[in-house]
Amino acid sequence: MVTALYGAICGLLIIKLSFTVIGLRRQYKVRYGDGGHKALKIAIRAHANATECIPIVLILLGLLEFNNAPKLLIHCIGITFIIGRIIHSHGLLKNNMPGRVLGTQISIVVVIGLAILNFVYLPFDQLI
Numbered sequence: 055m056v057t058a059l060y061g062a063i064c065g066l067l068i069i070k071l072s073f074t075v076i077g078l079r080r081q082y083k084v085r086y087g088d089g090g091h092k093a094l095k096i097a098i099r100a101h102a103n104a105t106e107c108i109p110i111v112l113i114l115l116g117l118l119e120f121n122n123a124p125k126l127l128i129h130c131i132g133i134t135f136i137i138g139r140i141i142h143s144h145g146l147l148k149n150n151m152p153g154r155v156l157g158t159q160i161s162i163v164v165v166i167g168l169a170i171l172n173f174v175y176l177p178f179d180q181l182i
Contacts, residue, residue, distance in 0.1 A: 055116070055119060056119055056125055056128045056129060056132070057112060057115045057116040057119050057128065057132070059132065060112065060115060060132035060135065060136065061112050063132075063136055064104075064108045064111075064112065064136070064139070067104060067108075067136075067139055067140070067143070068101070068104050068105060068108065071097070071100055071101040071104055071143060072101055074097045074100070074101070074147065075094070075097045075098055075101050078091070078093055078094040078097050079094065082094055096146060096147060096149075097147060099146065100142075100143045100146045100147050103142070103143075103146070104139060104143060107139070107161050107165075108139070110165060111135050111161070111164060111165060111168065114165070114168035114169065114172060115128060115131060115132060115135075115168060117172055118131075118168060118171055118172055118175060121172065121175040121176055121177060122175065123171065123175045127171070131164060131167065131168065131171075134160060134164060135160070135161065135164045137160065138156075138157050138158075138159075138160025138161045138164060139157065139161065140157070141153050141156050141157035141160065142154055142156075142157020142158055142160075142161060143157070144157075145157055
């Protein structure tokens, strides 16, 4: 299952973002919340944003694959999404607004594209 590859990569990205939060929590000696530290607040948000966006994409990507969309299409979408998430998290963590915006735009286009493609590849004859 091709989607598993992108799920694994996304899992590693989430772990990387978690380690960033953990490192900053240790640095600032903050157990809960952000302790008023802007860098920690941003790192928490970068991690949260990834955990909000990644699941729906993996679900839609998996369903598209399940509905027999071409594997090349699955790979193209998966790669595009991973690139978008990396650009977004880097942009957010490095206070690079153009990168953050570009990463967000890529993620939104991927979700919209997956929603549409799932209608295209949906086997309507098997719904009833």
